[in-house]
Amino acid sequence: MTLPIILGLVTLVAMAWLTWPLLRGVRGGEGRGAYDRRIYRDQLAEIDRDRARGVLDETEAGAARAEVARRLLSADAEAGREARPAAAPRGVTRAVAAVVIVLGAGGAAGLYLAQGAPGLPDQPFAARVAAARPTQEAAEAMLREAGIPAMPEPGAGDQEYVGLLRQLRTALETRPGDLRGHRFLAGTLARLRGFAEARIVQEKVIALAGDAATARDWADLAEYRILATNGYVSPEAELALTEALNRDPTLGPARYYAGLLMIQNGEPKLGFDLWSTLLAEGPEDAPWIAPIRAQIGAVAASIGASPPTGPAGGPATPPGEAAPGPRVGPSADEVTAAQDMTPEARQTMIRGMVDGLATRLAGEGGTPDEW
Numbered sequence: 001m002t003l004p005i006i007l008g009l010v011t012l013v014a015m016a017w018l019t020w021p022l023l024r025g026v027r028g029g030e031g032r033g034a035y036d037r038r039i040y041r042d043q044l045a046e047i048d049r050d051r052a053r054g055v056l057d058e059t060e061a062g063a064a065r066a067e068v069a070r071r072l073l074s075a076d077a078e079a080g081r082e083a084r085p086a087a088a089p090r091g092v093t094r095a096v097a098a099v100v101i102v103l104g105a106g107g108a109a110g111l112y113l114a115q116g117a118p119g120l121p122d123q124p125f126a127a128r129v130a131a132a133r134p135t136q137e138a139a140e141a142m143l144r145e146a147g148i149p150a151m152p153e154p155g156a157g158d159q160e161y162v163g164l165l166r167q168l169r170t171a172l173e174t175r176p177g178d179l180r181g182h183r184f185l186a187g188t189l190a191r192l193r194g195f196a197e198a199r200i201v202q203e204k205v206i207a208l209a210g211d212a213a214t215a216r217d218w219a220d221l222a223e224y225r226i227l228a229t230n231g232y233v234s235p236e237a238e239l240a241l242t243e244a245l246n247r248d249p250t251l252g253p254a255r256y257y258a259g260l261l262m263i264q265n266g267e268p269k270l271g272f273d274l275w276s277t278l279l280a281e282g283p284e285d286a287p288w289i290a291p292i293r294a295q296i297g298a299v300a301a302s303i304g305a306s307p308p309t310g311p312a313g314g315p316a317t318p319p320g321e322a323a324p325g326p327r328v329g330p331s332a333d334e335v336t337a338a339q340d341m342t343p344e345a346r347q348t349m350i351r352g353m354v355d356g357l358a359t360r361l362a363g364e365g366g367t368p369d370e371w
Helices: 002-024 032-053 058-081 090-115 125-132 136-145 156-173 179-191 195-212 215-228 235-247 252-264 268-281 289-303 332-338 343-364
Strands: none
Touching: 002 090, 032 058, 136 215, 136 235, 156 179, 179 195, 179 215, 195 215, 215 235, 215 252, 235 252, 252 268, 252 289, 268 289
C-alpha cells in the first residue's frame, strides 16, 4: 500500500501546483506607467536631498527637476492608457481547475492501470539477485525435472565401489559420528557420480568436524555442490568456496571454482586472470589444468584476450580429458579378498583405506573422476 499512497500524494501536489493560479484569480499588479511614475517621484526627492547637502547648486537642481518632471508627465500619460486585465468569472475558473484535475489525475491513474503493474510485489535488489541465482536445492530440482538422474547407473568398472558403498552405509548406520567414515562415504558417492548425495554427506562431515573442518573439507563440499548441479555455482557452493579459501588461499581446486564463479557472475575478466595465474603456476598435471584449458579459450574470446600458454611451454592436456592421478579405493582383487576376511580383519582393512585416502586427499586433492 505504500506505493499507491506515495503516487497519490505526488499527484495531489502536482494538481495543486497546476490549478493554484486559476483558483487564486487575478491580482492587481502594477503597470509599467505606474512603476515609472514611482521611480520619477523618488528621483525628485533625491534631487531635493542633493540640493540640501550642497551636492547640487540651484541651477543644476532646477535643470534636473525639469527633466524628471517632463518624464513624470509622460509616465502619467502612459499609465492612463494602460488597460487593466479583466478578471474571469469565479465559476469559470473553478470549472477549468476541476477539468484540469480530472484530466490530469484521471489520465495518470488510467495510464498506470493500463501500462503499469499494480499487483506486482516489491522486488528488492537482494531478492532479484537470489532469483537470478537459484539455490542449491532449486538447481538440483531443475535437473531432476529435466530427467537427469541424481546418480547414473554405475558402469562395469564401478562395481567394486558399489559394494564398498553398501558396506560403508551399513557401517555408518551404527556409527553416525564417524568423521573419517563419512569422508570416505562422500568420496565413494562422488566416484559413482552421485554428487547430490555426496554433497549431503559432505555437509555432515563439515558439521561433525566443526571448527576443525579443513580447507579441503570445504573445497570438497563446494565441488560436490557444483558437480551436483552440472557445473552451476550456487550461493551455497560460493559460501563453501569462501570458507575453503579463507583457510587456504593457495588451494588449487577452490581457486579454479572461484574463477568459474566469477565467469558465471558476469566478471569474465576476473575469472580469466585467476585461471591464467593457475595455468602459469602449474603443474601441468594438476587436476584443474585440463578443465581450465577446455574453457579458457571461450572466456578469452568473450573479453577480447588471447588464451595463455601452459607453464614453461609444457604440453596441454587435451580438452575433456582428466589429468592422470593415483588410484583411489580398493581394487577388485582387494574387494574379493575382503569377502573371506573375518569382520575384525575387514574392519581393519577399511580403516586403513580410510586413513590412507584421507591423508592423500588432504595433501594432494583429487579430480571428480578419481572421486
